[in-house]
Amino acid sequence: MINPMQFPSAQPVKSRSLGTRRPFAPLRLMAMCVAVSAALAAPLAQAQADDYAEVNRLLRAGQFSEAMSKADQYLAGKPRDPQMRFLKGVIQTESGKQADAVATFQKLTEEFPELPEPYNNLAVLYAGQSQFDKARAALEMAIRTNPSYATAHENLGDVYAKLASQAYSKALQLDAGNAGVAPKLSLIRNLFAADAKGAKPAAAPAVSTPPVAAAKPAASAPAAAPAAQAPAATGNAESDVESAVAAWAKAWSSKNMSGYLGAYAGSFTPPGGQSRSEWEADRKARIMPRNRIDVDISELSVSVNGDRASAKFRQAYSSDSLSVTSRKTLDLVRSGNRWLIVRESTGS
Structure with a gap:
């Protein structure tokens, strides 16, 4: 099942699909956990975490207008904060403002290209618009940024399957007598139809959060450490x-x-x-x-x-x-x- 991505939260949340179900299950959104740099002072870190948590709570409750108002209020003072901007993109997605969400996530990929999650969310939105070539390109960027990003790999496989379905359908239109194409098309459609019917909402895994700027200068580089010794076996x-x-x-x-x-x-x-x-x-x-x-x-x-x-x-x-x-x-x-x-x- 293609997976759409979600928003920062202190706890994993249930995945929710975007739009109506088609023969192919929609991309699953992932839960993004709030993380604050250890270098931040405790009061500031707590205040930021509280703001993220409040917007997340409103979002999970379906109170999109209130969540957007809270996010905009926060961003008025910290316009470059990637975590809150990511949340805003999810609010836009969940409230049906797809074009605004695309713009938000696209801007995040430009300013923070090291983060794979905005690419994944773009893929979700592109797939919902049947722009599967754009979805594929976005997912490939997510994987290039983080090669072990399991959800992006799964999503990419599902996007390729959808592209294959379109290609097989076109082949049948051009050559209805080709007996080898119909079984392939049927196999893909049956596979995803069964997945869509049998899939249960699973707790979305936690994924990386956008960067938070350190509140004080970074410490000087530590001296090279000696080679690590293998931990002694204990028998346990x-x-x-x-x-x-x-x-x-x-x-x-x-x-x-x-x-x-x-x-x-x-x-x-x-x-x-x-x-x-x-x-x-x-x-x-x-x-x-x-x-x-x-x-x-x-x-x-x-x-x-x-x-x-x-x-x-x-x-x-x-x-x-x-x-x-x-x-x-x-x-x-x-x-x-x-x-x-x-x-x-x-x-x-």
Whole structure:
């Protein structure tokens, strides 16, 4: 089911479809969690969080006029705030102002091209207008920005399926006697019709939030950290996995690239079809220029099955000018006395 994206909230919300259901399920909107940079002073951070939460509450209650008024009031004083602008775009979407919502999300992609969520929302709106080529392009940008953005990958697959349906329909119009096309078209239509009937509203996974500017200058770059040591095995597999996740987050926070990259198994498959060397170069380019990185892990849940394990948690990432909260899953395998990452995904 193609997934539309939603708005910042302190808790995951139920996904809601845009428009009436067609043979293909509509894109699902995702829930965006409010995150405030750790560098902000506590009173300011709390005030911002309260404003986001109030607009979110009004939005979830269907009080769109009140939510828009509150958002506009906030933006009058902070016109570049990406989180509230994102919320405003969702209010416009939910209240039927599709053209305004497209303009809002398009502007966000121009000013904050590192954020995948506005691209995803544009895809939702374009798909609702049957502009599937534009939806495809927007989703490809979301994936280029965040190759492990699972929802965008799912959405892109559904957009391609819709494009295939249109192509098969056109082929039948041009050559009604082609016996090989009709079964393909029927298969796609039946697949999505069954999905639309059987799908239940699922709690939308938390995804990254737009950046929040730091309230004070970034600290100077920390000295290079020594290579991380593998956490000592305790004999308790779940505890060992928790220690491995903590060591991975610590190496990332300290920009210890040998420790960070060493947390990944040789069999790790980089997202987005990258080679291992391309992925490592990309990670270094993203991590090393930052003056400050903080990676905080919470709500960690570990399951172990023999020599394989899965760790699910909420990740709060903040750097010089970016604050991101997301759900993340790490799949790990036991290698000697270490647990190494073989797959990671965001938003699931």
